Amino acid sequence: MSDKERINDNLRxxxxxxxxxxxxxxxxxxxxxxxxxxxxxxxxxLSAEYPERVLATPISEEGFVNMASGMxxxxxxxxxxxxxxxxxxxxxxxxxxxxxKSVTMYGRRLELPMIVRCANGGYRGYGATHxxxxxxxxxxxxxxxxxELSPFHxxxxxxRRMLEEKQPCMFFEEKMIYSHYMYxxxxxxxxxxxxxxxxxxxxxxxAIEETAAAEVLILCPGGLAAMCVAAAEKxxxxxxxxxxxxxxxxxxxxxxxxxxxDAVQAGRILIVEEGTCGGxxxxxxxxxxxxxxxGGSGGDIRLxxxxxxxxxxxxxxxxxxxxxxxxxxxxxxxLMKPQPVR
Amino acid sequence: MQKVIIPQLNANDGECTVQDIHCPxxxxxxxxxxxxxxxTSKAVIDVEAEEAGYFYPLAKAQSELKTGxxxxxxxxxxxxxxAFKETAAAESAAAEAxxxxAASLYTLSNQAKAFAExxxxxxxxxxxxxxxxxxxxDLAGLLEQRELAAPEHxxxxxxxxxVARTVTASYQTIPRAFLLMKxxxxxxxxxxxxxxxxxxxxxxxxxxxxxxxxxLRDEFPFLYGSLRDEETFVPAAEVNVGVxxxxxxxxxxxxxxxxxxxxxxxxxEVMAEYKYKALxxxxxxxxLADGCITVSLNTSPDVVSVLPIILPGxxxxxxxxxxxxxLALKDGEVSERSYLHLGLAYDHRVVNGFYAVAFLxxxxxxxxxxxxxxxx
Numbered sequence: 001m002s003d004k005e006r007i008n009d010n011l012r013x014x015x016x017x018x019x020x021x022x023x024x025x026x027x028x029x030x031x032x033x034x035x036x037x038x039x040x041x042x043x044x045x046l047s048a049e050y051p052e053r054v055l056a057t058p059i060s061e062e063g064f065v066n067m068a069s070g071m072x073x074x075x076x077x078x079x080x081x082x083x084x085x086x087x088x089x090x091x092x093x094x095x096x097x098x099x100x101k102s103v104t105m106y107g108r109r110l111e112l113p114m115i116v117r118c119a120n121g122g123y124r125g126y127g128a129t130h131x132x133x134x135x136x137x138x139x140x141x142x143x144x145x146x147x148e149l150s151p152f153h154x155x156x157x158x159x160r161r162m163l164e165e166k167q168p169c170m171f172f173e174e175k176m177i178y179s180h181y182m183y184x185x186x187x188x189x190x191x192x193x194x195x196x197x198x199x200x201x202x203x204x205x206x207a208i209e210e211t212a213a214a215e216v217l218i219l220c221p222g223g224l225a226a227m228c229v230a231a232a233e234k235x236x237x238x239x240x241x242x243x244x245x246x247x248x249x250x251x252x253x254x255x256x257x258x259x260x261x262d263a264v265q266a267g268r269i270l271i272v273e274e275g276t277c278g279g280x281x282x283x284x285x286x287x288x289x290x291x292x293x294x295g296g297s298g299g300d301i302r303l304x305x306x307x308x309x310x311x312x313x314x315x316x317x318x319x320x321x322x323x324x325x326x327x328x329x330x331x332x333x334x335l336m337k338p339q340p341v342r
Numbered sequence: 343m344q345k346v347i348i349p350q351l352n353a354n355d356g357e358c359t360v361q362d363i364h365c366p367x368x369x370x371x372x373x374x375x376x377x378x379x380x381x382t383s384k385a386v387i388d389v390e391a392e393e394a395g396y397f398y399p400l401a402k403a404q405s406e407l408k409t410g411x412x413x414x415x416x417x418x419x420x421x422x423x424x425a426f427k428e429t430a431a432a433e434s435a436a437a438e439a440x441x442x443x444a445a446s447l448y449t450l451s452n453q454a455k456a457f458a459e460x461x462x463x464x465x466x467x468x469x470x471x472x473x474x475x476x477x478x479x480d481l482a483g484l485l486e487q488r489e490l491a492a493p494e495h496x497x498x499x500x501x502x503x504x505v506a507r508t509v510t511a512s513y514q515t516i517p518r519a520f521l522l523m524k525x526x527x528x529x530x531x532x533x534x535x536x537x538x539x540x541x542x543x544x545x546x547x548x549x550x551x552x553x554x555x556x557x558l559r560d561e562f563p564f565l566y567g568s569l570r571d572e573e574t575f576v577p578a579a580e581v582n583v584g585v586x587x588x589x590x591x592x593x594x595x596x597x598x599x600x601x602x603x604x605x606x607x608x609x610x611e612v613m614a615e616y617k618y619k620a621l622x623x624x625x626x627x628x629x630l631a632d633g634c635i636t637v638s639l640n641t642s643p644d645v646v647s648v649l650p651i652i653l654p655g656x657x658x659x660x661x662x663x664x665x666x667x668x669l670a671l672k673d674g675e676v677s678e679r680s681y682l683h684l685g686l687a688y689d690h691r692v693v694n695g696f697y698a699v700a701f702l703x704x705x706x707x708x709x710x711x712x713x714x715x716x717x718x
Contacts, residue, residue: 179406191449191474208475240451240477315356 007151008178012042014155015079018163019050022077025163028055028064029081029117039083040119040178061090065116069099069168072114077163084126085118085134085172096141099168103143111166112143115159120148121223121274122306122322123176127313133275133306135221138170139252139284146252146281149173150222151183152194152204153249161200161249172251174223174274191233197246198258205262207244208236214244216332217266219259219285222247224272224323231328241336251281256288264292268335269301274323277305304331343426344393344416348407351382357408358382365397368423371416378413391416396423453478461485501592501623512651519690520649521698525706527665528680533713541610547662547709549610551637552583554708555660556602562701564693565658566634575657575692578634584653585613586638587620594620595653597633637662647683657692660705661685684709 005013018025027043033056037044047054057064061082068078082088088095095116103112122131138146145165147158149172162169186193188206197203206229207214216235220228225247232243244266246259256263263269269289271282286301293299307321351358361379365371372394378401380387391397395416401407417423447469450458454476458468463484471480498506512518530550538545559566559581567577581602584595596616598609619625638650638661645664652659663683670679684706688698 210473210475236475236477237449237451240453240479 065091066094082118085120100144120172125315128310131311148221220272346414530712552598552601584633584636589620657689
């Protein structure tokens with residue numbers, strides 16, 4: 001029997017298992033009920049099984065996130081389905097000023113377990129207001145954790161981990177990869193395998209088995225991880241450049257200590273993010289990494305973002321704005337060029 | 343046979359999921375029958391048969407297909423459908439076998455692949471590396487191993503390595519043309535025998551040609567010197583004629599220095615000395631240096647001719663083939679005569695065919711009349 005499982009099936013299965021195990025877990029959001037089951041079918045089937053615990057809301061992001069926050073304070077564990085992550089802008093006030101603040105604003109720590117699942121990112125031709133990568137707007141907010149869906153990390157463990165934080169958590173889910181397969185049993189592809197790094201297996205580290213020390217380490221959240229692997233496969237075959245790819249589940253707060261050894265060993269780091277530059281996750285990580293790379297041989301960090309542009313709806317224009325595999329390849333090649341002596 | 347192709351379903355979706363296939367394989371369908379349901383990110387679409395026939399799906403329910411891919415086939419008859427199935431089964435078995443044999447072994451980087459093809463590494467050799475991805479640097483060790491494992495190791499001699507460098511340089515740098523002429527040589531052979539008897543030494547073409555070549559230097563200067571910068575010809579200061587010698591101990595090209603000033607007797611004496619040195623491999627540097635034109639001797643029986651290289655720094659090399667006999671008509675009588683092939687390889691940047699023909703014709707005349715010119 002094949003143990004291949006699509007990411008959307010894995011995520012749906014994780015939600016179902018959580019609901020089965022814990023009566024406090026509820027799901028709410030737009031169009032989450034049968035027969036639609038969410039715009040990306042992640043909640044499909046849940047309302048049939050748990051009609052009382054799946055709540056279809058009106059188009060009212062600010063309202064239902066506020067409501068979910070209150071439910072959480074009162075002992076429930078809401079999993080909010082944000083149809084498109086662009087809409088989190090409408091819910092920014094309850095997330096920033098109510099949910100995250102409530103955890104530590106009242107003299108003693110209050111428990112506010114809540115997950116806001118956001119279908120995120122482009123590559124689907126959905127246009128400027130349904131394709132953005134919104135992670136960076138949620139970085140650095142006290143009591144608010146930011147996670148990203150990845151083909152490495154089993155979603156039951158990830159959702160469980162978020163709820164155990166007992167504070168609001170954003171979960172950004174790259175829409176493009178919903179239909180991709182999960183990487184299982186340490187295998188990514190014919191060439192690449194992966195191992196876990198760090199506390200709670202936060203980092204998946206993909207590499208060709210025999211690669212002891214990579215020449216370039218790519219840091220990339222889960223959304224573009226598969227694209228980075230495809231680029232790395234081309235780079236080894238076409239250029240003989242050995243690349244490792246480190247993919248975190250939790251983006252903020254981010255423990256870079258877990259992958260520091262690999263980063264220092266490689267010396268050359270490429271940070272790949274689908275979102276635009278300017279106050280991004282990758283920029284924060286780069287700042288943390290720099291002091292460790294200084295003085296090493298060829299220590300260099302490059303950041304790769306999508307172009308600072310709105311995202312066009314037509315797919316062939318969208319391609320010019322969003323990161324593509326060849327951008328990753330070109331950036332790694334740039335990193336490998338001999339550095340001028342400083 | 344009619345193909346049922348996945349249509350472009352909307353502007354954004356390049357692929358769709360086959361939600362369901364509604365007919366079992368080999369069902370008879372008519373135009374308008376519902377065949378399958380496709381699901382895109384936005385809509386569910388029914389696919390109907392355009393023509394009547396026998397249905398054969400290529401995709402399974404819940405599989406993903408791209409726009410333009412074939413969803414199913416419709417055959418005019420069941421026989422046609424069965425024939426297709428048989429071929430397809432054989433093809434997929436072969437493909438599966440190929441995948442099995444290739445899987446779980448190794449992948450070569452492009453550089454490694456080119457190197458492996460060059461050295462024709464076997465699958466066993468490559469899999470012995472136990473690597474998923476084989477890089478160029480991994481193959482160096484393999485090559486070394488192979489050399490160590492080779493039953494006989496046959497390094498080239500020092501002399502042959504020098505020959506290798508010279509011929510390679512020649513082939514890489516000198517655009518060569520070649521001219522071949524017949525030389526009737528009964529008179530010359532008789533003359534050589536006579537002279538040899540008188541001197542009690544062997545006299546052959548190697549002894550005779552240096553002198554004859556020296557005589558032609560003023561008339562054909564471009565074959566006695568070297569080309570500089572591809573643009574300037576520099577005539578040699580002295581007429582030093584190289585002669586190839588190989589006594590089985592390696593190829594040498596000793597030089598008869600100032601052949602224009604040496605008598606045939608002196609040349610014979612020097613050549614005898616050189617043959618001795620060739621046997622012993624005891625040439626000194628000056629014996630082999632400064633030639634400006636060379637004679638390649640290949641006079642073994644039945645050798646027709648050889649196509650010589652041109653030594654770097656020279657513009658021509660003569661080749662002398664083996665002596666042969668032929669019948670000739672002379673004054674209505676059939677008679678036997680001897681001939682050989684005299685060849686000239688020349689640097690075409692310096693000399694053209696007209697010049698080469700004139701040169702070789704003059705040399706042929708002199709060689710054919712060699713015996714007559716000898717003092718009694």
